[in-house]
Amino acid sequence: MNKIELYKTIEDFSDKVGKPSSFLPYVTPIEDYVYKSNWQIIPYDDFELIKVSQDGFTVLKDGKYHIFIRKYGKKSLRQRFTLAHEVGHIVLNHHHVYKQNNKILIEQEANIFAENILMPVDFVERFKYEDLETIARIFQVSKQMASVRLTHIQRDKCYFNNLNNWRQIL
């Protein structure tokens, strides 16, 4: 998928799933979307499955997506990122094009998807002067995710602006 297509798909999905709640914390209702789509979320902490995947994976069976999400000890913020990442694979059609594509590229696309869905550029920018801990709390993500996400804000902003410019020309 080229980058313009990728960001266009993210933007369309973002309109469908809804923006984060208008009060703090800003939580994008991605779980609601999963339930509405009749996809199944299956938490796991089984050793054999952890060997298959550390964080999560998705299986398409009988036309239905089963999203396996690893359970961590306490209520973990990391699970939200994993869910958004797995939804990214579904929405970006990776389950159908996987074989022709390289794994690193596909993982990168799912990460770009998850970062933009959980922490949209325009929402993050309102808090650019806050410290990492505050930002992580506002978006209910791990500090690690918040920190990676902040390094990608300029890149994503640039792609979204390009999309809008294309729209004006077309």
Ligand SMILES: [Zn+2]
């Ligand atoms: Zn993945």
